[in-house]
Amino acid sequence: MNTAAAQAGPRPIIEARAIGKRFGSFVALKDVSATFYEGQVTAIVGPSGSGKSTFLRTLNRLEAHDSGEIVIDGIVLNDNVKNLDAIRREVGMVFQSFNLFSHLSILRNLTLAPMRVRKMSRAAAEAKAMGLLERVGLSSQADKYPVQLSGGQQQRVAIARALAMDPKVLLFDEPTSALDPEMVNEVLAVMRELAHSGITMLVVTHEMGFAKEVADRLIFFDEGVILEDTTPTNFFANPDHARAQAFLSQVRHG
Amino acid sequence: MNWTRKNPGWTMFAAMIGLLVFLWGMAIPLSSMPAPVGPAAQQFADGARITVWLTLIAGSVGVVIGVLAGLGKVSKFWPLRAFCEAYVWLIRGTPLLLQILFVWLAAPEIMPEGIILSDFACAAIALSLNIGAYNTECVRAGILAVPHGQVEAAHALGLSPLQTFMAVVLPQSMRVALPALANNLASLVKDSSLAYAISVVELTMVGYRVQAQSYQPIPVFLTIGAIYLILTTAFTTLTAALEAKLDVGQKR
Numbered sequence: 001m002n003t004a005a006a007q008a009g010p011r012p013i014i015e016a017r018a019i020g021k022r023f024g025s026f027v028a029l030k031d032v033s034a035t036f037y038e039g040q041v042t043a044i045v046g047p048s049g050s051g052k053s054t055f056l057r058t059l060n061r062l063e064a065h066d067s068g069e070i071v072i073d074g075i076v077l078n079d080n081v082k083n084l085d086a087i088r089r090e091v092g093m094v095f096q097s098f099n100l101f102s103h104l105s106i107l108r109n110l111t112l113a114p115m116r117v118r119k120m121s122r123a124a125a126e127a128k129a130m131g132l133l134e135r136v137g138l139s140s141q142a143d144k145y146p147v148q149l150s151g152g153q154q155q156r157v158a159i160a161r162a163l164a165m166d167p168k169v170l171l172f173d174e175p176t177s178a179l180d181p182e183m184v185n186e187v188l189a190v191m192r193e194l195a196h197s198g199i200t201m202l203v204v205t206h207e208m209g210f211a212k213e214v215a216d217r218l219i220f221f222d223e224g225v226i227l228e229d230t231t232p233t234n235f236f237a238n239p240d241h242a243r244a245q246a247f248l249s250q251v252r253h254g
Numbered sequence: 255m256n257w258t259r260k261n262p263g264w265t266m267f268a269a270m271i272g273l274l275v276f277l278w279g280m281a282i283p284l285s286s287m288p289a290p291v292g293p294a295a296q297q298f299a300d301g302a303r304i305t306v307w308l309t310l311i312a313g314s315v316g317v318v319i320g321v322l323a324g325l326g327k328v329s330k331f332w333p334l335r336a337f338c339e340a341y342v343w344l345i346r347g348t349p350l351l352l353q354i355l356f357v358w359l360a361a362p363e364i365m366p367e368g369i370i371l372s373d374f375a376c377a378a379i380a381l382s383l384n385i386g387a388y389n390t391e392c393v394r395a396g397i398l399a400v401p402h403g404q405v406e407a408a409h410a411l412g413l414s415p416l417q418t419f420m421a422v423v424l425p426q427s428m429r430v431a432l433p434a435l436a437n438n439l440a441s442l443v444k445d446s447s448l449a450y451a452i453s454v455v456e457l458t459m460v461g462y463r464v465q466a467q468s469y470q471p472i473p474v475f476l477t478i479g480a481i482y483l484i485l486t487t488a489f490t491t492l493t494a495a496l497e498a499k500l501d502v503g504q505k506r
Contacts, residue, residue, distance in 0.1 A: 062406050088412040099407035103426050103500075112421060113411035158407075165411060 043211035046221035092162030152183030290468030301460030320389025345387035396427030436493030
């Protein structure tokens with residue numbers, strides 16, 4: 001909640017320096033630089049097409065950046081497969097469309113990566129998975145398949161699946177945008193609980209209430225650049241840029 | 255078919271046992287039939303066994319080829335993609351009979367000295383390559399049907415490309431591809447009859463010989479037809495059960 005103190009003490013875990021990314025002639029990111037610290041919860045907001053999701057996706061190389069440098073927990077993110085494997089073990093991701101493995105039961109969705117990547121035994125992976133399902137309130141659904149769950153339940157499973165790898169950082173790419181309104185809160189409740197547990201979170205979101213209440217820091221993207229990098233309180237009270245003011249008036253009245 | 259859906263494991267087991275019992279035991283009831291079928295019962299049984307062997311070998315190899323070439327066709331590496339496309343184009347654009355004759359007549363000239371392929375091996379190779387090409391298209395469609403988001407999720411969880419393919423893409427693509435693969439297998443049971451052209455004594459060849467000796471084509475070919483029907487029924491029951499077994503986590 002107090003950004004100044006959070007930035008003075010803790011260790012930087014993600015350092016992005018002058019990241020550039022283009023899709024054909026469209027420039028998605030223009031020399032974006034930002035440093036994220038351990039334990040910090042950052043909300044990333046902005047109009048659609050502003051580059052906020054692209055930025056998030058470059059952080060675990062679902063999109064390769066064209067220029068600049070990304071360092072995660074001391075490891076440089078590049079074409080080196082060893083580095084990439086190490087980084088993907090540290091960085092979990094939750095997607096807008098959940099992306100659960102539809103041919104696997106809920107329990108198997110959670111145990112797959114710990115067993116294959118971390119070489120955990122089945123018993124240990126299952127015990128851990130059940131603990132995480134308990135945490136997101138879905139332990140009774142362990143033997144069901146994703147299609148049998150509601151959207152909100154699927155997203156909670158997806159969060160538990162990411163947590164099963166013990167990531168240091170969790171990236172959320174519009175985690176509530178594909179949900180029916182009545183299911184948004186159950187997912188936000190899980191994320192709120194996570195934010196208080198001390199894990200580093202980067203959340204691309206349209207949920208301004210959540211950003212205001214939970215985030216330590218707020219980044220406003222527009223046309224591929226970071227326009228504002230401040231606290232939620234500051235951002236909502238008096239945004240510096242006209243674009244941010246326009247955006248806020250849109251989400252408030254829209 | 256409802257029972258098949260509910261008990262896929264048992265259905266597969268029953269179909270396999272049924273196929274084995276039929277292959278080993280069919281000479282017994284056939285031998286009690288009147289001439290010309292009765293006296294040739296053992297030939298029919300042997301022919302059916304060759305047909306089933308050809309189907310099983312070419313069917314299995316064909317699935318492996320189909321998966322590899324199907325993967326090749328969606329590869330980002332263009333020479334591999336071009337190679338797989340050329341393979342499918344070549345096989346689908348020429349008659350199976352020509353392919354069988356080509357392997358049989360051309361292989362001895364291409365193969366190094368000392369390696370001699372039997373007629374059966376030539377037929378198995380040609381049939382494998384043929385069904386492999388048709389399987390390639392089915393597998394490719396199956397791979398493309400797996401939502402890309404699941405691949406991204408697997409990568410984000412740290413799974414390697416190979417692990418992602420084996421654990422996430424392949425099982426789901428096979429579920430999509432299976433009905434089409436089963437269709438190809440049913441065709442293969444019958445297409446294996448073309449091996450008669452290179453003197454493999456499979457079921458159709460047996461029928462041709464027996465009717466040539468007895469001058470009674472009608473009972474002989476009816477028997478052959480019945481045996482083919484029983485074989486294709488066993489294979490389609492097997493694949494339908496496999497389909498039901500893989501059909502989990504799907505919207506209905």
